[in-house]
Amino acid sequence: MLLLSREDILSVFTMRDAIEADKKAFVLHTKGKAVVPLRINIETESKEGQCMFMPAYVGGELNMAGVKLVSYFPANAEKGIPVVPATVPLIDGTTGLVTAIIEGTTLTQIRTAAISGAATELLSNPDSKVAALFGTGGQAAAQLEALMTVRKLEEIRIFDALPGRAAVFVEKQQQLADRFGVKLIEADNPKKAVTDADVITTVTTSATPVFSNDDIKPGCHINGVGSYTPDKRELPTELLRRAGRIFVDNREAVLSEAGDFIIPMKEGLFSSDSIAGELGDLILGNVEGRRSKDEITILKTVGFATLDIVAAAEIYKKATEAGVGTVIRL
Known part of the structure; x- marks a missing residue:
């Protein structure tokens, strides 16, 4: 299993890479190649934060699954930690094994911005x-x-x-x-x-x-x-x-x-x-x-989670090719 940090992601995955990955995800989604339940939002008892679970399976040439574990805690800003922390385990669609655990805050920032980038490129x-x-x-x-x-x-x-x-x-x-x-x-x-x-x-x-x-x-x-x-x-x-x-x-x-x-x-x-x-x-x-x-x-x-899984798969592929990340055994 490969652990990929923010620094690892940024060393192999550019904004242009993210835009192209998002375009690929949009096409796979529209073609019906993805199974994407609506995300689950759970509010904390204090009402001061939300925990969200975004699962997806993407078939076709990708054949990967995963779930983005993402939260929204506004008070984190005062603590100097991410307001929207996230983690993405990536699952091989052939074996069911978790092949990578990817720092999801950076992934979310890049793939979300790439949606705007793709739309701006296509429509402006x-x-x-x-x-x-x-x-x-x-x-x-x-x-x-x-x-x-x-x-x-x-x-x-x-x-x-x-x-x-x-x-x-x-x-x-x-x-x-x-x-x-x-x-x-x-x-x-x-x-x-x-x-x-x-x-x-x-x-x-x-x-x-x-x-x-x-x-x-x-x-x-x-x-x-x-x-x-x-x-x-x-x-x-x-x-x-x-x-x-x-x-x-x-x-x-x-x-x-x-x-x-x-x-x-x-x-x-x-x-x-x-x-x-x-x-x-x-x-x-x-x-x-x-x-x-x-x-x-x-x-x-x-x-939606297809974007995360496609981006995560692209990051994993590029990181493996570049020898980036930390290999661990559980």
Whole structure:
């Protein structure tokens, strides 16, 4: 069995690798090659944290299974430990043996950001120059890298609802942005962040929309990544009604978990019929993507375990080839 740490993962698995792995996962999911029960969410007695279990089996050429053990404990930030800790055991589909145990926080950050990267590559205007990123938590740095990996951006505005956090993030991440020739700018309000933005990624835990539909220009692409429970949303209803093409990563999961859709559906202001398809459908050519330069496109993701298993398998393969990781016997 191979143990793979954060450092091991980052030494063999790039953001481009993650984007391609996610595209592969979307296709396998859409083709029906994956068995993915809805994730199990268990809230702690104190109501201060959630433990989540995300199992999946992916067949086809992969033939791997696993489960992501992931938790959400907001108070961890004050303790200097991950708010969303995770671990992924990877199971060989032929023998049933656990072949690897992979540090799941890093895997989750990269594969989640790669969803936005893939959607931005597939749906945003190719000449996009300005982006906005909402949220500066544990996901934000990887989301930033994903945006810069798929588009030749000139400027990314950073907004966080908590005062001072955007400025700290900009200072900390400018070195990464310099590698891509991108200027990071602190935005002191949502309007300044999104005005004339070509691409927007939201990765917050907000219960209410984080920007106004009125401030979104024609042709913008939006990745809704953060809020993932039925009672929370980042995207305004008016934007959903205005968008020309709306895609999801996993239709069943999004319609069960995403308040961005569930809340306006209960209000009678949005219909699931407005969803053009899953990203797998788009990659396979089953549905049409962006149809004009001025069309607004949206991707809503809540994540699903196929992404973790495919990414974990790719990481395991690359680590084995590179001789990276620690071999143990239980």
